[in-house]
Amino acid sequence: MADSSVSVSVPQQHTLLIALNRPNQRNAITPDLAREIGHVLDWFDNEPSLWVVVLTGEGDTFCAGADLKSWHASQSSDVISEQQDIASSLHGFASISRRRTSLKPIIAAVNGPAYGGGVEIILNCDLVVASTDAVFALPEVKRGVVAAQGGIPRLARVAGHQLASEMLLLGNTITALEARDKYRFINIITSPAEVLPTALALARTITSNSPDAVQSTKEGLLIAQHVGNVDEAVVSHALSAASGRVWNGQNIKEGLAAFVEKRTPKWTNPAKL
Structure with a gap:
């Protein structure tokens, strides 16, 4: 600019x-x-x-x-x-x-x-x-x-x-x-x-890490700052849209396949929430 x-x-x-x-x-x-x-x-x-x-x-x-x-x-x-x-x-x-x-x-x-x-x-x-x-x-x-x-x-x-x-x-x-x-x-x-x-x-x-996993992990950190106990934080994080994107997205499949095939993962841009 x-x-x-x-x-x-x-x-x-x-x-x-x-x-x-x-x-x-x-x-x-x-x-x-x-x-x-x-x-x-x-x-x-x-x-x-x-x-x-x-x-x-x-x-x-x-x-x-x-x-x-x-x-x-x-x-x-x-x-x-x-x-x-x-x-x-x-x-x-x-x-x-x-x-x-x-x-x-x-x-x-x-x-x-x-x-x-x-x-x-x-x-x-x-x-x-x-x-x-x-x-x-x-x-x-x-x-x-x-x-x-x-x-x-x-x-x-x-x-x-x-x-x-x-x-x-x-x-x-x-x-x-x-x-x-x-x-x-x-x-x-x-x-x-x-x-x-x-x-x-x-x-x-x-x-170099999965963007889906990174963003969900940051969300977990943010939730932990505002929630009073571990169980509540875990439940809130597990049910969030960002966590759903991790488990249902392509990058988790790519990460697991890359591990099995002993290669570097090729991550894709995360879907918009």
């Missing part, structure tokens, strides 16, 4: 690459950019030939969160409207932080610092690769606002109440190493030059 705040490409088979493209504004998110990202991801979700998306930022910052200058200029005096906007947002910050409808994996290639909503985006990704010089913060309390678009419950789940409180109540910055080993929302740390290649390598591993 020329002259756009988001760059979109297909760098390898079955993989969409989205790059936030406001490097001079540290890839801060405006309402227009959020809508643009949403349109791209809605298209991605409905394109059977694309099985995984990698998200990164242009320049030396992943995402500085909301564009505070834009937010300040457009802030409504209607407090109830602000609250309702958050509560009714289908996909959350940047159309990513609460995106629950997509069963396709999202990989974050964190090329530099992530603040506020940038961290909320990362917390809703399935796999996260971060640069050694990336840093992370949820500094909303320092600006009189709240990490209200999914960051609070997600961080509490992965890090626990007390560690989540350190980030959320103090608003302090942490390193990539702390994000991986202490707060547990980073998978891989690598050199700045290797962040995107590493993320794309993970995408290739994912796309």
Whole structure:
């Protein structure tokens, strides 16, 4: 997309690459950019030939969160409207932080610092690769606002109440190493030059697997986050449309045949649900 705040490409088979493209504004998110990202991801979700998306930022910052200058200029005096906007947002910050409808994996290639909503985006990704010089913060309390678009419950789940409180109540910055080993929302740390290649390598591993099985497995993970016990989660997952597609589709037949014949499976695009 020329002259756009988001760059979109297909760098390898079955993989969409989205790059936030406001490097001079540290890839801060405006309402227009959020809508643009949403349109791209809605298209991605409905394109059977694309099985995984990698998200990164242009320049030396992943995402500085909301564009505070834009937010300040457009802030409504209607407090109830602000609250309702958050509560009714289908996909959350940047159309990513609460995106629950997509069963396709999202990989974050964190090329530099992530603040506020940038961290909320990362917390809703399935796999996260971060640069050694990336840093992370949820500094909303320092600006009189709240990490209200999914960051609070997600961080509490992965890090626990007390560690989540350190980030959320103090608003302090942490390193990539702390994000991986202490707060547990980073998978891989690598050199700045290797962040995107590493993320794309993970995408290739994912796309070497059955897309039907991958998407059903992600659905199982999402169900597990919202259901109170194992039996209920298993039943909900087993009876879902994505699971039905696995058991009734061509890729399960291809996977089993390839195993018996000792060859590499040749997966086909999954049927639309």
